[in-house]
Amino acid sequence: MADIVRGGSFRINQASGGADSIRYEMAKIKPQVIAVAGGKGGVGKSLFASMLSICLASFGRRTVAIDMDFNGANLYGYLNINDFTGSLNSFWGNKSHSLVDMVQNTQFPKLDAIPFRSDLFDPSTLKSWQQRRFLREMRKLNAEFVIVDIGSASEEFSYKVFLNADIRLVLSTSDMFSVLNTFSFIRSALYFGIRHYFRESPAVHQVLEECGQLIDGKLVKPLDRMRKCLPATVRREFITGFWQNFRPKIVLNGVRPTDSLDDFKLLGPVVQDLLDVDLDYWGQVRFDLNLREAVLQRRPDQYFRSFGKASSDVFRMVVRRLLAPVAQKEVAPVGHRPLWKFEPETGCSADKVHCRSNCLLYPSCSSRGAGNECLRIEQQPFSKAH
Secondary structure (H helix, E strand, C coil): CHHHHCCCCEEECCCCCHHHCEEECCCCCCCEEEEEEECCCCCCHHHHHHHHHHHHHHCCCCEEEEECCCCCCCHHHHCCCCCCCCCHHHHHCCCCCCHHHHCEECCCCCEEEECCCHHHCCHHHCCHHHHHHHHHHHCCCCCCEEEEEEECCCCHHHHHHHHHCCEEEEEECCCHHHHHHHHHHHHHHHHHHHHHHCCCCHHHHHHHHHHCCEECCEECCCHHHHHHHCCHHHHHHHHHHCHHHCCCEEEEEEECCCCCCHHHHCHHHHHHHHHCCCCEEEEEEECCHHHHHHHHCCCHHHCCCCCCHHHHHHHHHHHHHHHCCCCCCCCCCCCCCCCCECCCCCCCCCCCCECCCCCCCHHHCCCCCCCCECCCCCCCCCCECC
């Protein structure tokens, strides 16, 4: 990281993060934006976004966490941030035209955050030019990862942020209502994206409205029928430009041993059948009482101090999906139908992930051995759900 910013123009924020927490005048690298959303409130997305950010920063990846939950912003609580001198509220209030000025230090080296107070903001006042400025400024943040907590996306701008992200994560729990809300969120995001893509074509909008009608939970016209009605050149551009790349990543959160996964197992097939969209299952995060206690005490430094169930799952997910050499963007060929899987895909090797003494889990890890390969990121049997 030092090689990237050497010679760049930057200033050091002397808050709790210390000299390691740097705010840059201008981005020197292009961040990878990860949107964390949920079909409804209460699925644990803000805590997951916090743990994701802390874990990435612990691997030396400079990370900025942004709270953009218009209904219940609380990322500041999970990261124990009490300073709102600079926040997203100031940005929306036009007190600054740069998100860089809104960055706050956290207690974790290489992790900064932009907090938000949703109780002091009316999202209906957002102008189009403000939305465009946010999307532009978000890409200027000098970080390797930008984690955006966007909530359940009841506002259209939330869908814009979700669709503009490089990685689109949707959290769900195993209960039926959460699964239904997850499906509704994916469907709404897809329809919003199509309307935006064809914003200059009223004819497509009319066909889309017909496809959007539901009777007994079934679409009157499947979306793939709409694609067949498009001219060949437009259809080809549309499929490769938007539809093929709309592939949300699903995380099953707060799993208990007694939970039934029957409803959740249907999510992938139903989304394929009704929306003609493939989902990527990223894994599960198990329920952990120790983690809950750390949250109640507002001790984010304790999230990874004991190798609990939830911290182990998030740690493994970060390594497999974001840091491993094979964690690259993969676009499925047209017509390809991957199976809806409930374990991380095979082929993700951990042979270049080595044990380090500064790992968050090192003090309590029974498999630690400095310099050796990480034994916690072992390969496991992979089951397929149909």
